[in-house]
Amino acid sequence: MSWKLRSPRVIGFVVSVVAGSWLAASCPPVARAAPLTGKWVEVRTPHFVVLSNASKRHARETAEHFEQIRTIFAQALPASVEDSGQPLRVFAVSGERTLRQLLPQYWESRDRAKPAGTFRSLPTSSQIVVRADLVGGEDYGTVYHEYFHFLASGTRLELPAWVDEGLATYWGSTRLTPKKADVGRPDVPRLDILRAGPLLPLETMMTVDRSSPHYSRIDKKQKFYAQSWALIHFLLLGDGSAQGTEQLAAYLRLLGEGKEGVEAATQAFGDLQQLRSKLQAYIRKLLFPYVELPVPAPPRDEQIVMRELPRGEASALAALYVLEGRRTHGVEDLVAVATERAPNLAATHTAVGLLHTWRREYSEALAAFELAVGQADSSPLTHYALAAVRLHGDQTPESLGIAEQHLARAIALDQDFAPARARLADVLRRKDGCSEQALAHLRAAQAIQPRSLLYRLKEAEIRHQCGEAEVAIRVVEKVVAEASASASSAENNNVCWYGSFWGLVDEVLPACDRAVELTPERFGPLDSRGVARAISGDLDGAVADLRAALELAGDDWNDEAKALRASWVRGLGNGVNPFAGDRLKELRDDPDLQDLGWGH
Secondary structure, three states, X not given: OOOOOOOXXXXXXXXXXXXXXXXXXXXXXXOOOOOOOOOEEEEEOOOEEEEEOOOHHHHHHHHHHHHHHHHHHHHHOOOOOOOOOOOEEEEEEOHHHHHHHHOHXXXXXXXXXXXXXXXXXXXXXXEEEEEHHHOOOHHHHHHHHHHHHHHXXXXXXXXXXXXXXXXXXXXXXXXXXXXXXXXXXXXXXXHHHHHOOOOOOHHHHHHOOOOOHHHHOHHHHHHHHHHHHHHHHHHHHOXXXXXXXXXXXXXXXXXXXXXXXXXXXXXXXXXXXHHHHHHHHHHOOOEEEEEEEOOOOOOOHHHOEEEEEOHHHHHHXXXXXXXXXXXXXXXXXXXXXXXXXXXXXXXXXXHHHHHHHHOOOHHHHHHHHHHHHOOOOOOHHHHHHHHHHHOOOOOOHHHHHHHHHHHHHHHHHOOOOHHHHHHHHHHHHHHHOOOHHHHHHHHHHHHHOOOOHHHHHHHHHHHHHOOOHHHHHHHHHHHHHHHHHOOOHHHHHHHHHHHHHOOOHHHHHHHHHHHHHHOOOOHHHHHHHHHHHHHHOOHHHHHHHHHHHHHHHHHHOOHHHHHHHHHHHHHHHOOOOOOOOHHHHHHHOOHHHHHHHOOO
């Protein structure tokens, strides 16, 4: 394993200097998304596709910039980054207007800070949106931080939480100029947090995982994140030697050999109390080191392909970005322009299909997706969407076979498309019965997204359906224990909801209780627990939870969702369980309730 800074020049930085931040003026909520403005261009490089309505120069500079950042980050990782074959899409937009069209949520409140850029990672895709005129500025820490996480996930290493977050913050502070790359610049707000009180014991820090309150609770995670960054900074730059870097590499190697966190840390770093004392002294320094690295060479001219991007195609891709985020309000203008100007483009039909899907117009969505896959430029998302919608209410052998073909095509286009692998596992189990092939796809999905509890829960469901009850229960017990130990209501709620429908209700009920305990004021966990209680036979408890959920939901549920829950309450009140027998199977396959398996 190699872990080293390359040709560093260590420089001092006075930590009292606070960098300015860019905030756009507060604006009223967006009512509609007007058509895109400006002339658009596409720049393709080996790892990125930049779409921009800034100048051609800005578009090319953005593509070169991200390729150079990727080179720096990839060299910093303790293992090689595996490419899925799908370049990362970057919207490099000119000015605030287009930024608002792509990120309307930041303008829904006058008080919300407006970003210079964002990195959005969904199960179906990862994409970047940035202001082209601000690329590389002080406000790109968040984009770089999340991009480092994205690259780290491509190494297939499961880094400890403190290393993962510490490295992402350390490298996320990188500033790239035409002459140099400044790495490891001090994070002043995090230093202020650490200076305000005692540090966490390192024994605690080394055992934090993503289910820990120190990772997920707002009152605890700020110190954990800050201390993770500070310890990484100290190890890499603290004394100007390579000792800390070598110790960090040894620590990761010991973890890979199966050592527990504290044991591996003690062997690699020595006395943890002494290390904590050194770290405490380090954060008190007024002069903080950072590193100058040489700027990587940009892509060669023959590796850069530029073309004008027609307005219709740009509108289709922008609409897809908004719709993948499950937002429909205001996107109609983008879809209308795409339909008018690029009617034969796969992206246009996919955008139309997603718009119909989120409106629950499934026959129209299926027709649009079928048109999309008939085009040469169809995407993994399109094939996945067609399979998911095709199976809505139709589990016949013919539909299962068609879904299998399109999910296999999605995986062929993108080997790292975890949702397609997980859904293909379910299709194969339904189509061919219990098979090693189905479990192989599910294990591949887990390897791609190892933090997903739902892929592990899906494995338990398949094993349960295949008669491996004891194995299934062991898997569920681990998933529920991890969810229940966390402070994430959403994670516990997902385990409760899907586990209940998947025939594992008795095992997931503790996660249901935990979700309600964490957020008793939210209707979602009460709704999930109400369904779980009904499936388990606790009809009175189900009625109480579902009634409470209906009262809390207000306008957050549409009329159909409210009417469905009201019918459940009426049936349960009359002693008729709407989740018994074949009805449970129908509800389990209902995409309105199961979210089309979109991210699972």
